[in-house]
Amino acid sequence: MSLIVLxxxxxxxxxxxxxxxxxxxxxxGIPVAPFxxxxxxxxxxxxxxxxxxxxxxxxxxxxxxxxPVADMNPILLKPKGDRRSHVVMLGRPYxxxxxxxxxxxxxxxxxxxxxxxxxxxxxxxxxxxxxxxxAAEVNLYDRDIANIRLARHLGLPIVLVADIERGxxxx
Numbered sequence: 001m002s003l004i005v006l007x008x009x010x011x012x013x014x015x016x017x018x019x020x021x022x023x024x025x026x027x028x029g030i031p032v033a034p035f036x037x038x039x040x041x042x043x044x045x046x047x048x049x050x051x052x053x054x055x056x057x058x059x060x061x062x063x064x065x066x067x068p069v070a071d072m073n074p075i076l077l078k079p080k081g082d083r084r085s086h087v088v089m090l091g092r093p094y095x096x097x098x099x100x101x102x103x104x105x106x107x108x109x110x111x112x113x114x115x116x117x118x119x120x121x122x123x124x125x126x127x128x129x130x131x132x133x134x135a136a137e138v139n140l141y142d143r144d145i146a147n148i149r150l151a152r153h154l155g156l157p158i159v160l161v162a163d164i165e166r167g168x169x170x171x
Contacts, residue, residue: 113150
C-alpha cells in the first residue's frame, strides 16, 4: 500500500514524517521508496548514476534502506531569482523557465511524475509520497502536480501534517 503525506503549509514536517514512515517500514522488512513529484530546493543530491534529486528524498531513500534514484523526485525546481527556476526533470537538466512558463507545462510534468511513481510502485510495492507546500493552496490548485490532484489520480490515502506554529489545521 502507498500513501501521501500532505501538509497544511510549507515547513510543517512533511519531510520528517515521510522519512520516519520510510524508516519504520524498512525496519519491519517492508520494501518502500519515497517519492516527491515536485520539489523546490537548492539542496540537491547526486545519485550513483549522476541524476540530481532533492536532498530530502535522498535522506528518505537512505531511511528506507534503498539507493536514491531520479524517480524519487522527478521534478526538481532550483530557484534562480527574479521568478525564474532551473528545472531538473528525471535527474537531468531540462530548462530554465519563468514561473509563468513553468505552469504552462504542468500537464506534461504531471504525466512524467505519474510514470515515475508507477515505476517505483512496481519496483518496491510501497511508496510514501510527500506533497509540496500546503495542500490547500487555492492559487495553485489548477496546476497542482504534487498534492490533491496527485492523491486523487493515484487513489492514495492522505495523511495530513499540521504545525500549530504555522496556523494549525486550517487546510
